[in-house]
Each structure stands twice: as structure tokens, then as C-alpha cells.
Amino acid sequence: MLPTALLVTAALTAISVWSTSGGIEADLMARAKNALADVGVTGGQVSFSGRDASLSGFPPDKAAQAMDAIQRLDGVRTVEISGDTTPPAGPVTTSGEPSSPPPQTAPSSPPPSPTPARPTDKAGFQAEIDRLLAATPITFEPDGIELTPDGERGATEIAKLLTGAPENLRFRITGQVATGSDKKLALNRAKAVERFLERNGAPRAQVFSTERKNSDGTGGEGRRVDITVEQR
Template identity: 45%
Template sequence: MSGARGWLRLIPIAVLVTALLSGLTMWLRADGIEGDLASRSRAALDAAGIHNGDVRFSGRQATLAGFPAEQAGRALGIVQGVDGVQSAQASGGIGPVTSAPASSSSAPPSSAPPSTSSEPPAPPTDRAGVQDELDRRLADAPITFEPDSAKLTDEGEKAARDVAPLLRDAPDSLRYRITGHVADGPGGRSAARKLSRNRALTVVRLLTREDVPADRLLAIGSSSAPGNSGSGDDDRRVEIAVEQR
């Protein structure tokens, strides 16, 4: 009986020793895991060009300290990507963000140059205003014809097309009297009047194609230019008079 009681006294001691050995084994294993993770994390950071800061492990959880703030986020991502790491966090030891000192010789920001664009003037809407604008344009680029012909010159056709929007967009209360001019020729005044009217009709047809209403256009023939009996460009043209309907 005394021998059995002796063995019973040894059981608690054996359990305690077993627990101590098991704990020591686990501690040594954990220490080995932490060391391995720390070593591999440091190697990954060095490979990425991040040489500052410290990585410590508690089990498989990493804590980063001493990294510059501009590198902390990148360092966390690298450590979290190491095989076996469960999580990573930054401690309060993150260094301040460093930035280059501002240059004292930097020029002040220049202000944007003032805009030189301006709104185009509104088109005239009264009879006198439309007539003045029309006369100005035709003085710069008259509507001219080939000699002894109702065919527009290239310049004359362009001039007629250029004034079409002005006539089209003016108020409906205005109409336009288009008078053709020719020089006196061998055919006499009758032939001259016929040619001048044909020239006026040529311009009317062109303006109509440019969406100027036909009921606002009136073609008139004239045997010669007022006060001019020559045969120059002034006698191969049309005049446009603005009238109130």
C-alpha cells in the first residue's frame, strides 16, 4: 500500500513537468516562427528599397515602427504580403513626413492674362442700320459680273453669298430692291436694260438659294450706272436698297 501511495504522489509532479515541457516547446516554436517572419519581412522591405524602421512580431501579427510616414503605407502592404503573416499594423513610432524646403527664389504665380475676346456686335434691325451695314460690305466687296454677261464673277458670287445672312436675318418688315447696272453698248438702251435686269435676277436667284425669302426681293433693270457712262467695274454690278414693306 505504501508503494502505491508513493506513485500517486508522483503523478502531480509528472503532470507539472509535462506542462512545463509543452509550454517550453511552444515558446521555442513561436519564437522561431516570429524570428522567421521578421527575417523574411525585413528582406522583403530591403528588396523594395525601404531600409528604415523596425518590424516586430507577436505570433503572426506584425507591428511596424520607425518608418517615415511617406513609406509607412507601402511598408505595411509589403509585410502583409509576406507568407505566414496574419496582420500588420503601424505603431506610434511612424516618423514625420519629410519634404523638400520651399525655394525662396520661386516666382509668384502669374495671373492669367485678361481675355481679349469680345461678343460680336448684334446685327442691325432697323432699315437704316441694315442699309448702312449692307453698303459697307458692298463697298469692300461689290457684286460684279463678267463683261456683257449676267454671269457673276467669282468675287461677285462670294460677295452676294456673304451679304445673304444679313438680308435673311433682318426683320420681315424689310424688303430689298436689287438694281442691275450696265454700260451703254452697241445694243442701245433696250439691250442694256434687259442685261441689267438679268443681272438683278441672277442675284435674286442666288439669294433665294441662300434662304432669303423670294417675296422680299425685287429685281430692277437700269441702262447705266448713275452718273457714270464708262465701261468699268462700276457698270458691271448691282445695288441693293433696303425698303420698308
């Protein structure tokens, strides 16, 4: 048989271990309740077996937050949770509520349309000039050689096209006049456009002016110029 002294020592040791374990559990329990209260999690229960925590009864949208709060406590070894712990769809915020869905990324804008290839021959330049003049004709104020705002825009686009044109091409500017006007006004309008183009980069030696009387220029369509490409 074991000596009485050994039995007493073993009993005292067991009491000490039980007392220490109970003190640890009580301390962890108190701190766990405070931790849950700090993050606003309620509606569940926490129990400890030594340093191992067991959670139960927490709503699904609070379960993950409750586990995280308990795991952060010093001295906690493991955390288990029972019950329906499937969280709602979407990430959970620090308040335990589902966060708003991520903002939808705006669709990227379509790539810009490719710039038309620069013409290199007579036919190509004539086609592009005709297209530009149809979109924005070079027009004038009534009975004068002053370009309208639209006329200036049209002439600017033409000047950009003619800049750097092949040296074997010439560009004949023909002035138009409304019914009853004279050829001198038509020529002056052509010269005004010639000077405008040269100021804006068109090759001086490749642009020249002529006049033409227009007998059907009603409604203002006679107050314009035409541009013809010629081969030198």
C-alpha cells in the first residue's frame, strides 16, 4: 500500500490542478464575454474545457465573427463551434452584417475608330477632299470673302490633309458665287481660301486659284469653293 504521505500529496496536487484549471476557465470565460460584447456579437454561448473553447447557438451571420473574437484571446488554444454556421452570401463586415456587393466595374469604352489611311495618289486625295467638303463645305458670308465659322473649320481640315502632299500633285481652288454675282468675287473667294490653306501648312507651290460663275447658287450654296486635284 502507498504511504499515507503520498496519498495526501497526490490529493493536494489534484486539488491544485483542478483549482488552477477552474481559475483559467473562469478567466477565459470572463474575457470571452467581454470580447464578444466589444464586437457586438450576442445570441450564443461560450464554454471552456481548460483552454479549449466551445461555441454554440450563434446566428450564422455572427458565427465567424464570434470565432475570430475568441481566437484572438491570449491563452485560448482551440475554438470549436456547433450549429448552423453557414454565413450569408457576401463578405462579413466587422459589425457582422453582410457588406454591400462590390461595385460593378464600368465597361471599358470601345477603342477609337482607326484613322483613315492618308491618301498617296491623285484619286485618293480627290476622294478625301470631296468627303471633307461634303461634311463641312468651305462657305462665305453673303457678298464677301470672309469665311463663315463652318467655312473655317472645313478649310482647316483641308489644310491638314494637304500638308506634306506629294510634290507631283496640284490643288486647284475654284470660287463659286450666287446668282447675280460677278467672277471677280468668285476669284477673290478662291484666293482667300488659298491664303488660308497656306497659312495653315498647305504647300504654297501646289495650291492655286481660279474662278467660275455659278448661275444656280440659290439659298447660299453658291457661296463656296471647290477643290480639284491635278497631276503635274
